[in-house]
Structure formats: structure tokens, C-alpha cells
Amino acid sequence: MKITVIGTGYVGLVTGTCLAEVGNDVLCLDLDPKKIETLKAGGIPIYEPGLEDMVQRNVAAGRLHFTTDIEESVAFGQIQFIAVGTPPDEDGSADLQYVVAAARNIGRHMDDYKLVVDKSTVPVGTADKVRAALAEELARRGAAIEFNVASNPEFLKEGAAVEDFMKPDRIVIGTDSERATQLLRQLYAPFQRNHERLRVMDVRSAELTKYAANAMLATRISFMNELAVLAEKLGADIEQVRHGIGSDPRIGYDFLYAGCGYGGSCFPKDVQALRRTGQENGVPLRVLDAVEEANDAQKQILVNKLVARFGNDLEGRRFAMWGLAFKPNTDDMREAPSRTMLDALWAMGASVSAYDPAAMDETRRIYGERADLQLVDSPMDALKGADALLIVTEWKVFRSPNFDTLKSLLKAPLIFDGRNLYEPRAMREMGFDYFPIGRP
């Protein structure tokens, strides 16, 4: 099939590439000429395991193309995926300007049937807005051309995006059109594996499903984070509790890890947007108010522990930070807990030496050169002469360090671990002062 994907960010690029991988002809459009140049030159503008090889393979096979030319992109695909950003507006609602602009571009240039698919995360009612924008552009041209709009939210996780797209748990399709359903059934047939993954529903339910999924996951995390704080006070171990409750199939083991807060480009923004939708409809989502409040507090937790130890005048102190990305296997730092911690440490006069396997360039882009931030080339380099180590992201490379070296490099054997990477007892036996989350 011939597919156009509008927006080549995490979602657009993964969608386009994976659809090409199963044999479709795909054209990816982005308005950012730098991204398209990079892609045309065989590189990818983001860090995502397995993606670069797949892009190169499909470009070489002639199935995957990139452009900044809107007219060309509209003409290309019968199916047009909208995968542009939907960042939070000032009031927390999703800013739909990019989605609507993409829809208008289609309406301006289409000259045969198009199925327009919202893949971006968008509030309930957005498909109606996309339909209206398209219809308006067609009316302006005096053109009567058939089109359908469907919702197909994306559930991939950064760092595992290719795997998630190729082997989805479910594929949600929201549409009231038989033609759209048939086209999307055909398109997604290669991703079904051993049983039916497609959930076809009405558009509004599909739009809400995406927010419901992210809000549910964020709720689990905030709940575990609050329990972890309580466990610490009670002398209980949140890791034992996690095993204890996860064995109940109604609860399950996944996504129950207490830590230093959730970040990323999705949970914070989507929880906010869903709360906003609730407010606009006179339905306060009190649980989500608490989820967000708990997460804001949790992002401060390592700094609070550090202040309890050193006081809040950190002038002249230096701390090592392992991990800057909001989670492992990505260079994404949007809403990353590391950023909250850096700001707090700097505000108290401390400096930081930091290492992340993928997010160093992104850190440089965000903070530029500053005297109170040293970006170093290895985990051990961050430790030299530091007052303590803060572990913020659970990259594999941090899981089994040489603890003797670690201890010899730090000023004192002190670790604040926001991701519970080590066994407290073993750490104590090795002579560390070790502060995990929710563990004795």
C-alpha cells in the first residue's frame, strides 16, 4: 500500500519505517529540513535502538522516502498518518495546531480519496476537528472529494519503539467507516501474529483509550512511589511489596517500580491533558490530580534525602549524576527527573558531574556550557572527588559497576539511588551508605 506519514519524530519515523519493513511504500514528510536532510543522508535524528538499521535497509530497498514537499506527500499516500507533536498548551490541554495544520495541508492538495489517520495523541473530539479542517479546505477549493478520518493512537515506548510497533499488544482503530476499517485491517494484517490484535471501536472511545492507558500507568507509578515513601517510614521494603502484590494476576508485575518519578514526553503531558478534559466537561478527575502532585513530589525525593544529609547550603559541593535521559535506551530528556534535580542542586549552590550513555548531546543542547555542570565520558569519571553519587536513570551499564573503584573515587561512599539498582544489604556489607527508594 502507499502510505504518507506526516511528522518524522519518534512516532512518525517508527511508524513509517515499520510499515515499509513489511513491504509498503512509505513517504515521510517533515517541515523541519534538518531532520529530512539527516534522514536522506542515512542518519536518524533520534536515538532509538534498532531504528537506524531498519531505516537504512528500507531506504536501500526503495520502500522508504523522505520529503519536505507537502504537495508531493499529499499526492503519495492513499492513507495519510498524522504523527505530529501535540505539546501541552498553557492551560495543560493538548495544543492541536500542528495536527490541524497537517489536516489543512491535506485538504488543500488532495485530488483523490484519502484516509486520514490521527496517530498523534489527541483529545476526544479531535477527529471531528480534523474532518472539519479538511472539509473547509476542500470547500474553499470548490472540490468534492471523498475522505475518511480515523483514530489510531500509538502505544509504543521510547527505547523499545521498533519492537513495540512490530509486535503490538493491541492496535486500536476508531472509525465509523467501513472503508476505513477495511483499509486499516489490510495495513495492519502483518502485525497480528498469533491472534487478533485489532480493536475496532468508535472514534471517541479510541481517542479516550490512549489517555486512559497512559493515565492508568502513571497512576500505578505514583501509587507505588507514595507507598515507597510510606514503606521507608515503616521499615518495610517496597521491592518485597512489589513482588507480593504483582503475583496477583489482577495486579501483575509490570510497571510497579518505585523510583524518582516518571518523566518523558507522554505521561506528564497526557495526565495533564486528561485532567483538563475532565475540567472542561465538569468531571473532576481527582485521582489524576493526586497522581500529578505525587509525581512532582517524587522528582524531588533524592534531593530531599541529600539535603537531609548535607543541609541546604551546598556551596562548594559536587555531586555525581548517573543518568540524564528520562529512562534508559533513549536520549530524550523531556520532563526528565534529572532536570528537576539539576535545577534544585544548582539552586542550592552545588555543581554536578554527569554521565549518560545517550543523552549527553541533548544535555548540552538544553543547558549549554555552564561552570556547575561537567559532562564526562564515563560513569567512573563522574565520581572523581564527588561528595555522593545520585542514580537517576536505570541504564544497564550502571547495574554492575566495580564497587571498589566506585568507592575509591567518591569522597565518601555515599549513594542516593533513585532506581533501586542494588541490594541494600550487599551495599552495606561493602561499606556504602546507600539510600534507595522505599527500602530499609
Ligand SMILES: NC(=O)c1ccc[n+]([C@@H]2O[C@H](COP(=O)([O-])OP(=O)(O)OC[C@H]3O[C@@H](n4cnc5c(N)ncnc54)[C@H](O)[C@@H]3O)[C@@H](O)[C@H]2O)c1
Ligand atoms: N514519543 C512517544 O513515545 C510517543 C508514543 C505514543 C504517542 N506519542 C504521541 O505522538 C505524537 C508525536 O510524538 P513524537 O514524540 O513523535 O513528536 P516529535 O516532536 O518527536 O515529532 C513531531 C514531528 O512533527 C513535525 N511536524 C510538526 N508539524 C508538522 C506538519 N504540519 N507537517 C509535517 N511535519 C510536522 C515536527 O517537525 C516533528 O519532527 C504526540 O501526539 C505524542 O503524544 C508519542
Ligand SMILES: O=c1ccn([C@@H]2O[C@H](COP(=O)(O)OP(=O)(O)O[C@H]3O[C@H](CO)[C@@H](O)[C@H](O)[C@H]3O)[C@@H](O)[C@H]2O)c(=O)[nH]1
Ligand atoms: O514501573 C515503572 C515504569 C516506568 N517508570 C517511569 O515512567 C516513565 C515512562 O516510562 P515508559 O512508559 O517506559 O516510557 P514512554 O516512552 O514515555 O512510554 C509511555 O508513553 C508513550 C507515549 O504516549 C506510550 O505510547 C507508552 O505506551 C507509555 O508506556 C519513565 O520516566 C520511567 O522511568 C517508573 O517510574 N516505574
